[in-house]
Amino acid sequence: MLLPSLLSLLLLPSPAVLAVANFENTAVVRSIELSGTLTHVATTYAAKALVGNVKTYSIALPRLEKERTSFFEVKVKGQNVPLKAEFDWDSFKARDYDVLRVTLPEPLSVGATMNLVLETVQTRASRPWPEKASQTETQSLKYDFSLFVISPYETLVQRTKVKLPHPEVHSFTQPKDVSQWAQDDAASHIGNVITYGPFRNFAPSASDVFDEQQTMQIHYPYEYPLVEIASYHRHAEVSHWGANLNIDDNIHLRNVGPELRGHFSRLEHQKQAYSTKRVSHIIPGMVLHLPAGISNVYYYDLIGNVSTSHLRTAPAPAKRDARNKQYSTLEMRPRYPMLGGWNYTFTLGWDSNLADYAGWDTTKSKYVLEVPLMTFVPSSVYTEASISVVLPEGATDVEYFPPFAPETQSVDTLKTYLDTTGRPRITLAYKNLTDRHALGTIHVTYRVPFLAHLKKPIAVSIAFMLFFALGLVGRRVNLELHSAPGLKQKTL
């Protein structure tokens, strides 16, 4: 607690700091791509330094937007390395925006320009409207956002492009009273893009005095189901004896499209199979990409094998690098078609060759394990996710490197399969994972002493020896009070 308060003393007059403008935005372009549960937003800031030797650039995000955002990444345009970006600690103040401080790769001199790109993924920003739909009706979504990109710096021109999944749109809000920034039509709809702006000569808007912000709303039809993974638990277990990495996913699927009004009629559903007009908000199933070279794949729910699903496995790739290019395909069909608001839980798991995921680091003489974060269900949001990695019994010097900062993390011991001391288990919990998180991998390094490998065989042999010894003694102890000649028991 001490450190933040000290910092706050140093940086206390923050409006004043913002008032001394280091930058000027020559152009800000925001493009919003609407696609169901996930909304991808990319904002490009073309900034010019007004003072010399500045190292940080501030980006302001409205509070509502920040709450929706589950992933953000700031890059210099054209480069692949993400920059260090952190939300300002005084975001906790009662303001309706938050400030993201980006550390620039190198200090800028006066008059130098640079293009920064902020990419964010918003989850559940579009909501079904109407909120209920019958089985045969179509699905439409509503998305609302704030009209202006706010910034602590002066902005010469800004514009927002909203990309729709389809040229058709039910309605979109026209900005009001924007004549001071824009000359003509502030919003236009061409093809599947709605453009807001350009708005010119914008004073620093990320401040407490700016109250010209407007909320825009777009009501658009959407032809794909809205999928949510309400909870996702991955359990990855390493076995050195079996040279095996077992992955077990526990998935709770939900259709978050418009809730079903009335009831499900199988007759209508079967009729739709013959009609050309597809009903968009029913999840009949999904195609999941699993790694190549997996075996013993299972998919079941609480009452057994999901017989409606099918699997096509790809062979293991010859070279390790090729792994991501090939994949096995699971046609996951829930037992019943999922209508709006319906749930389905299932378990999916497989074995894979440990060599594909683990290696030996000779420089540190440690094992290095790489566990993929999740099995991605296309265009879905993972509301709650927990990933646990179970290392071999007796593993020491465990270090792990999550790809994204988890909500909570813990290390404990799990006793399973003839364990005597238990195995270390790393558990990471996440919220609102999206397609941008899908390729993340958890790296774990650990050592396994030689004796730890032998722990299980030794324990089992001791147990059996004790058992046989008991048998040995038991057969030789005579508990008879007196020997009856006719009673000699013949054994097998």
Added chain:
Amino acid sequence: MSTAYALPKDLSRATVVNTASLIRIVALSLISGAAIASRLFAVINFESIIHEFDPWFNYRATRVLASKGFYEFWNWFDPTAWYPLGRVVGGTIYPGLMATSGVIYNVLHYFNLPVDIRNICVLLAPGFSALTAWATYMFTKELKDESAGLLAAAFIGIVPGYISRSVAGSYDNEAIAIFLLMFTFYLWIKALKAGSAFFGTCAAVFYFYMVAAWGGYAFITNMIPVHAMVLILMGRYSSRLYVAYSSWYAVGTLSSMQVPFVGFQPVRTSEHMAALGVFGLLQIIAFAQLVRSHVSSKQFNNLLFYGVIVLGVGGVGAVVGLTYAGWIAPWTGRFYSLWDTGYAKKYIPIIASVSEHQPTAWPSFFMDLQLLVFLFPAGVVLCFKELRDEHVFVIIYAIVASYFAGVMVRLMLTLTPCVCVASAIALSTLMDTYIDPVQPEADEDETAQSDAGDSVSGSSATGSISGAAPKKAKKLAAAAVAAPPSANPLAELVGAATGGPRMKKGVWGFDTRFTVLLHTFGMLAFFVMHCTYVTSSAYSSPSVVLASTSPDGSPHIIDDFREAYYWLRQNTKEDAVVMSWWDYGYQIAGMADRPTLVDNNTWNNTHIATVGKAMSSSEEVAYPILRAHDVDYVLVIFGGLLGYSGDDINKFLWMIRIAQGVWPEEVQEANYFTPGGEYRVDERASKIMKESLMYKMSYYRFTELYGANPAQDRVRQQTIPKPSPTLDYLDEAFTSENWIVRIYQVKKEDHLGRDIKSANAFEGGKKRKRGRPAVGRRRAMQ
């Protein structure tokens, strides 16, 4: 001395004994393996799943036991069954099965073996079948010898009559009960033979386990007294019998009363009176024997003898008197139905409606037992030849079980072990006779027989499991038992046999032996084939999933039941009450995890009749019943689209009959038939039939599926009239992919206080007679 084929000459006695023992162990392990493996068809063809109906309850109860511990399980009150009555589960079940799985589960988890409780439940029956094979081996060994024991073990291991109730996934009481039955009988025989209180007590302990496991324990409760009684009547009373019976009865009865579901039944119901009576009789006889040993007057003995009879008759009279006075419960209906096969149909339709309570059809004897059917009488006759105490037991068992198996299909199960034992005795005697190398007196030359002898053992080694190992073992075992220590025990045996009184009759030559044995092995091989075929085709279907083939010939699984149950589980309120016919109660509770009105534990006839009445009445009559029982969903099974014949329309007559038993004025079976007395669902069906809830729910919107074509019901091969029935009080909530399961939601009362029918008519845009006020009111509400 002449032998039919050459015998090895350089074997020590120890070698023969050890080899025989080893071969027996190997044979028994192989038999166990075969018994387990042949029960896994269901797991391999489908998956590791609990089968049918009752096992789903056992599985659910086991899950409670495994997750919450034994005390919770013991006091488990299940509010979701028999809604709104609930069910005291701990006091109304035989907990032996669940306790067994629970113990296995806890032991495995103690050793950190994370085996799923479902897999334990699925594989419990195959595992116990291996134990049954062993118990049958021990039992038969007491009757004849080890070789007959091995044959019997092999028979019981693969015979379809037992497999039918013990395939993997058939997690029912019978799964462990047959092992307990055989082992209790073995211990009883053992106790009786030796007069051992130890074995008697052991028998009592396993009897207790049996009581805790299966309602069929009454079979043991009566078999052992009948055996004792017959022995007494045969004049075979002995102190051995007294010790064995008294220790078994005293310990067994006291311990069996610890099972809550049994309670005081052993002293208060007629089913248990035979055991008590024989116990009393034995005490009297023992007392008389004691007196006789002290008093040597013949007249006195005679007097005592009559006194015994008078006391016995008096005892029986007392039992009858107490029954009439109400102290002892008379025979229950289920027992009456054992004597009069028409009884259940007349008085207890619920029992009669269960297919496994039907009398057995003759072909099923052959299907379940195959060649054992004709070996069985031969074995019983052979028992008469020896007629020691244990043979008397087998004879009684054979007679009693044969009768029961003829009365009720499911009691085939109790007959099967006895058939296996008797058949093994018969077949083993046959093989003894023909494998025995000793030739009778007037022998011919025995040249060129030795290599043929090898071929016999060769054929035996390549023969079936049931044939090969026992035969070989027998050969060596017989040698081991009879031969004195010498360089060549087999030769010694032959010498001893031929050295006795010269035989005039017997089997000459090798060819005769070879022919008979070849034939025997052929029969055994066919038996194995038959068992495998019957098991895989008839007894390995889980009945929760149905197998079919898709048009391209690949296997396809029809999974409608689980689809609908899982939909209920995932997408309805957790306390939504589901009404269905009682057959599906356990499955709904197990798979959908929702409260049910009635289930397969058919303890409350009235409640079932209520469901039957709701199903067979019109909507207007049924709706108050549904609402009074808080029913949210009604589930029906409809096979008309797919041709699944076990559907509710085919069971409908039983619902009507059961409802009629309670409400004879309101539901009458005759009303559901056409005037010609036919049970039809097409346009000739009676009006009451067409208006019944069951008919409407089954065929709701069915004809629309066929468009302009006639809607064909593929089970009953009848055309359903158009238009489809309409429903006013129910909404279709879910129909599975092949329409097998249809679920309807019961409408709540109308918000505006209208009756639902007129509210529906309004929604449908139909004009009501006094339409205006309703319209105005509705507008006002909006």
